[in-house]
Structure formats: C-alpha cells, structure tokens
Amino acid sequence: MTRLNRTLVNSDFKFPVDVDVQKYPDALPERVIQFGEGNFLRAFADWMIHLLNQQNLFNGRVVVAQPIKEGLADMVNEQDGLYTLLLRGLREGKPVEEKAVISSISRCLNPYTQWDAYLKCAEDPLIEYVISNTTEAGITFDKEDKFENQPPTSYPGKLTSYLYHRYQFFKGDASKGMVIIPCELIDRNGDNLKKAVLQYIKLWNLPEEFAGWVVGSNHFLNTLVDRVVTGYPREEIKEITNFLGYTDSLVNTGELFHLWVIEGPKELAERLPFHKIGLQVIWTEDMxxxxxxxxxxxxxxxxxxxxxxxxxxxxxxxxxxxxxxxxxxxxxxxxxxxxxxxxxxxxxxxxxxxxxxxxxxxxxxxxxxxxxxxxxxxxxxxxxxxxxxxxxxxxxxxxxxxxxxxxxxxxxxxxxxxxxxxxxxxxxxxxxxxxxxxxxxxxxxxxxxxxxxxxxxxxxxxxxxxxxxxxxxxxxxxxxxxxxxxxxxxxxxxxxxxxxxxxxxxx
Known part of the structure; x- marks a missing residue:
C-alpha cells in the first residue's frame, strides 16, 4: 500500500475511487498562519482554501503552528501537508459522499521546538491572515505567562509575540497588519482574542505604540462556525484504506453541511471570495x-x-x-x-x-x-x-x-x-x-x-x-x-x- 505524499499526488497514480485531487502547488506562497492542526480546521477552513486554490481565487497556502507541545506536526510534515477528507451526509434525503485530497497546507511548525521558524513567518509580507481553533479554552489570558517564554503557554500569548515581531520587523507599517479570524466556539471570539492580546501587551510592558498598531492596523473578526467533524475514522480505517488504495494517517471525516459567518468589513469578502464558489460563508456587519x-x-x-x-x-x-x-x-x-x-x-x-x-x-x-x-x-x-x-x-x-x-x-x-x-x-x-x-x-x-x-x-x-x-x-x-x-x-x-x-x- 502506497503512503499518501506529494510524489503520489503529482504522479500518474490513478486513484481507485473518484477522488478530486489538486496537484500539489509548490509555487504557491504561504498566505495564512493557522493555529491548530486538528480535525476541525482541516475539514473546514483548509478545505475551503483548497477549493479557492482550485479556482485560482486565492493562490496561497497555509503554514500551521501547533498550539500545544504535543501534536500532529511530525505526521503532517511526513505527508507533505496532504490528507484525505471524506464528507458524508444526506442531501435532499439521499446519502452523499464527497472525497478529496486537500493540498492547502504547506507545512506544520512546532513553536516549542521551532520558535525562530515560527517568528520568521511574521517577517513574510504575504502572510496576512491568521486562522485559529484552539478549543473553547484556548482564548484565555494567563497572568503567569511570560514574554520571554519561547513560546508563551497560551494561544493569545503566542499571537502577541508573533504580532510584536511583525510590528518590529516592519517598523510599525500600518499596511502590515493581519486579518485575524478565530474559529473557537465562544461568543464574540474576535473581541475576546483582541482583549487578551491587549492584556498581554500591558502585562509585558510592551510599547503603547504597538498596542495602537494592534488596534488600528489589524482586523480581529468575530465568527460563527458550524460543521460536525468526526475526525479520524478509527472504526472504519481498514475498509477506507482498502477503498482508497493508499495509506493516509490523517484521514479526516465530517458532515456535508458547513456554515461560516464572519462579522467584518465587506471588502474583506473580496480578498477571501468563498462566496464565488458557492460556499456557505456569510460576511455580515452583525452576526x-x-x-x-x-x-x-x-x-x-x-x-x-x-x-x-x-x-x-x-x-x-x-x-x-x-x-x-x-x-x-x-x-x-x-x-x-x-x-x-x-x-x-x-x-x-x-x-x-x-x-x-x-x-x-x-x-x-x-x-x-x-x-x-x-x-x-x-x-x-x-x-x-x-x-x-x-x-x-x-x-x-x-x-x-x-x-x-x-x-x-x-x-x-x-x-x-x-x-x-x-x-x-x-x-x-x-x-x-x-x-x-x-x-x-x-x-x-x-x-x-x-x-x-x-x-x-x-x-x-x-x-x-x-x-x-x-x-x-x-x-x-x-x-x-x-x-x-x-x-x-x-x-x-x-x-x-x-x-x-x-x-x-x-x-
């Protein structure tokens, strides 16, 4: 059984089932840094970016930062960021299955062992989006967290360090702010994330000018996400592996339904044009x-x-x-x-x-x-x-x-x-x-x-x-x-x- 990797996807290998394969786009630049390599984002945001890339409407990849010390970074990198996504459910009362090899992830970093590489991403002007899903408990302020930690323990602490490095590298350039789109399942997640970042700036005695740049040059968007993601199909994996004809340690499964409501400026909808390919992504002034x-x-x-x-x-x-x-x-x-x-x-x-x-x-x-x-x-x-x-x-x-x-x-x-x-x-x-x-x-x-x-x-x-x-x-x-x-x-x-x-x- 062949292992899923970049060579396989770019080869003349014929998948034994009708799998939609996007040729791995080596030339596409990284445009998103994502906190969270788990099942949900890989079946939600990364799937959507993959679909945009297929239509040449985004032309960018996602570099993922593992938010906790133990995670899937090694496994993601072994498969060159590739994984099979199976979406299954009812459509007009009839069972439907959709399959695709998702190729939007470029690599996965572990900030606990690759702190310098993580901060290096902040120096890339093309990386202008932040997406996250660090569980409901991820957006928290920990007064014991320290700026000199490499990395800080909390997700907002890691994001604060990232933004400060970007602010310093680009000398406070207002055009280098980020569009920050949290997917954590808490009310007003963008507002709460911004609040935590500003708390860290104050706790760590970072410059007031930096706080002004965070507020004035970055978009912290509130979102509502909806899709049931069932993850790695442990009970079915032998059958699915035989069905696919290759081994994939990151097979992911979820339902067909999806909804992403984003509260933010309408001009951002044109920069992330999910609506142009029929995805249920709603940009609104009030969610x-x-x-x-x-x-x-x-x-x-x-x-x-x-x-x-x-x-x-x-x-x-x-x-x-x-x-x-x-x-x-x-x-x-x-x-x-x-x-x-x-x-x-x-x-x-x-x-x-x-x-x-x-x-x-x-x-x-x-x-x-x-x-x-x-x-x-x-x-x-x-x-x-x-x-x-x-x-x-x-x-x-x-x-x-x-x-x-x-x-x-x-x-x-x-x-x-x-x-x-x-x-x-x-x-x-x-x-x-x-x-x-x-x-x-x-x-x-x-x-x-x-x-x-x-x-x-x-x-x-x-x-x-x-x-x-x-x-x-x-x-x-x-x-x-x-x-x-x-x-x-x-x-x-x-x-x-x-x-x-x-x-x-x-x-």
Whole structure:
C-alpha cells in the first residue's frame, strides 16, 4: 500500500475511487498562519482554501503552528501537508459522499521546538491572515505567562509575540497588519482574542505604540462556525484504506453541511471570495441573528429533545429522528415552538431548520444522547429557556413541549446519587452516569429527595427548580402558569412513564 505524499499526488497514480485531487502547488506562497492542526480546521477552513486554490481565487497556502507541545506536526510534515477528507451526509434525503485530497497546507511548525521558524513567518509580507481553533479554552489570558517564554503557554500569548515581531520587523507599517479570524466556539471570539492580546501587551510592558498598531492596523473578526467533524475514522480505517488504495494517517471525516459567518468589513469578502464558489460563508456587519438561529434551533432542538429521548430508551440522535414518536416530537418542537419564538425572518429560520433535521438524520454520524446530556443545566439556560420566555411574551401562553422538555431534563436526575464527580442515575434500561456541575447535581439530588410521589410534591419540585436563580439567573416562578404546567408534566412522567407521556403530548 502506497503512503499518501506529494510524489503520489503529482504522479500518474490513478486513484481507485473518484477522488478530486489538486496537484500539489509548490509555487504557491504561504498566505495564512493557522493555529491548530486538528480535525476541525482541516475539514473546514483548509478545505475551503483548497477549493479557492482550485479556482485560482486565492493562490496561497497555509503554514500551521501547533498550539500545544504535543501534536500532529511530525505526521503532517511526513505527508507533505496532504490528507484525505471524506464528507458524508444526506442531501435532499439521499446519502452523499464527497472525497478529496486537500493540498492547502504547506507545512506544520512546532513553536516549542521551532520558535525562530515560527517568528520568521511574521517577517513574510504575504502572510496576512491568521486562522485559529484552539478549543473553547484556548482564548484565555494567563497572568503567569511570560514574554520571554519561547513560546508563551497560551494561544493569545503566542499571537502577541508573533504580532510584536511583525510590528518590529516592519517598523510599525500600518499596511502590515493581519486579518485575524478565530474559529473557537465562544461568543464574540474576535473581541475576546483582541482583549487578551491587549492584556498581554500591558502585562509585558510592551510599547503603547504597538498596542495602537494592534488596534488600528489589524482586523480581529468575530465568527460563527458550524460543521460536525468526526475526525479520524478509527472504526472504519481498514475498509477506507482498502477503498482508497493508499495509506493516509490523517484521514479526516465530517458532515456535508458547513456554515461560516464572519462579522467584518465587506471588502474583506473580496480578498477571501468563498462566496464565488458557492460556499456557505456569510460576511455580515452583525452576526447576532445567525448566532440566535444556531443556538435556538440547532443547539436548542438537541437540548430540548435529548432528555426525553434518553429516558424513552433511545441511544443516539439518528435513532431518535427515525423513531415514529420521538422523531415527530423533535420536529414539532422546532416547527411549533422554537421557530415561532424567534423574531427573525421566517424563511431564513425554516431553511436552517430543514437543514438541521437533515443533519440530525445523518446516518454517518453516531451522536450519543448521553454525551449531549453533559452539562445540561447550563445548556438549557442558554439554548432553550430564551425560546420559552420569548414564546410566552409573543403569545401570552407557555410552549407546551418546551416546558415538557424541562420536565424531562429534571426527571433525568430523579433517583440519582452523587458518585465521585458525577451522578449515578437510572432509567428503565438501567443505570447511567450523569455529568454536570457538581453544585447542580447536588441541587437536583436534594430536591428529588423530598419527593413523595404525589401531585403536590411534583408541584413543589417544579417550584424549587424554577426558583433557583443560580440555575436561571432569575426566578422563573414569576412566569404565570409555569410552576403548574411543569409540575403537571413531572407528575405524569413519574406516574405513567416517558413513553406514554410523549405519545399523548404529540397527538
């Protein structure tokens, strides 16, 4: 079996499957420095740049900086930056697979052993873009981090050192600022990254003129990214390797759907013309509507439906969507209650909702319900509670299924006992471990310990939960009818079970 490398791609080797191969472009200059060599960026930003290069619309490559000490730099370089990307999912209800060898990465640096080479990139005037995905915890300020560290421990610290070297090398030239596009999954990621960089400048006593250059000559863009990337297909790799006809240690997999919302000047869209090749990249002056749409419909539908589906006895999202009862429950939550609660263009919401349902049905992705239940209390506050409150404001009534979804979540904690860092709980199919903030687990355990099986006791559980301002940042018992409706659903779940209760709810 031949190993995937530059020679293979540029040879007359005939791939045994229909793989879209871009000849490795030795002559293309490096134009992007990327922090993160993991699965997500290789299936997202690097894939998009590869497609732009195919159409001669960008003509640049990506030099990657490994953000932590241990990473994939050696493996990426052994394969000359090349890797196979398999995108799989449903399109108009039919299974689709797309395959390509991605050639946009030139090399991968490890700043922990190649600090000088890393800073040398800052001297290249053609490298004008920064892309990053260093996990949600990556954009942080560490007051113990030091400028003389080679490298600083945090990603914002590494970026500050990089920008300072560029500032010094080009003598503060305003035209040598960078376009910085973080993809970390935190709200206002560009603003938070800029804030951390400015904190390091102050901590390290770097010149005020440099701080002025960072603010005035660089674009820190807020973004929203959306694509499920399933990564290296460990369980399928033997079959995939035989299918491809070559060995690739960096095979990457993901879903077909993708969305990149970038809040920034429209002129930048012409410098990164993703829209010209049909990619779902939206440049906007305000990303708030897109974030609301994603959080409330995609994330909200997950969080609102999974507790009931898990107690029903199901295991994965795909199984839930294909189930006669639970599949209808999810669709009704989205169409009847979430979308009507959002005061945005309904066509935009419907289009996104249809894509969400198709994504939930993706047969190539096994998304386990128990993993989605992780930290459910905080997720519910951010993703579902706003829909309940807004629906009530707009319609004067409570959304039945969304209130029921809270009852289902509360029921997950019933009969649970704290066990180490989690809660040992039970459903009809047996025991499971529920993970959440420890204070939340302790609260639900204490609340359910007072339940005596009566309707009145169910009402008391409902009132206790809704009054908890640590959970919701407000006293939800002030919403008329909320305690009564929630208590009614809690009692029904306990009295007749989840399956009968959901069947009656959707009828």
């Amino acid at each position: 708030t509507p897109y974030r609301t749409r994603k959080v409330r419909i995609l994330n909200g539908a997950h969080t609102a439906s999974v507790p009931a589906a898990f107690l029903y006895g199901l295991e994965a999202v795909g199984e839930m969507m294909d189930h006669e009862v639970m599949g209808k429950y999810v669709r009704q939550i989205i169409q009847d209650e979430i979308i009507p609660s959002i005061d945005l263009d309904k066509n935009m919401l419907e289009e996104f909702a249809n894509a969400v349902v198709e994504r939930f049905q993706n047969p190539y992705i096994k998304h386990y319900l128990l993993s989605i239940l992780l930290n459910s209390s905080s997720k519910f506050k951010a993703r579902v509670l706003p829909s309940i409150i807004e629906y009530h404001k707009l319609n004067g009534t409570l959304p039945k299924k969304l209130v029921f979804s809270l009852a289902a979540l509360i029921a997950v904690y019933k009969d649970g006992n704290i066990d180490g860092t989690g809660m040992k709980a039970t459903r009809e199919k047996g025991e499971f471990i529920m993970k959440d903030d420890m204070w939340a687990l302790e609260f639900f355990a204490a609340t359910w310990s007072k339940f005596d099986g009566s309707k009145q006791s169910a009402q008391e559980v409902a009132a206790t939960v809704l009054k908890n301002t640590q959970l919701w940042d407000k006293d939800l018992t002030e919403i008329e009818g909320f305690v009564d409706r929630l208590g009614e659903y809690l009692y029904k779940i306990v009295d007749v079970g989840m399956q009968k209760t959901v069947a009656e709810l959707i009828s």
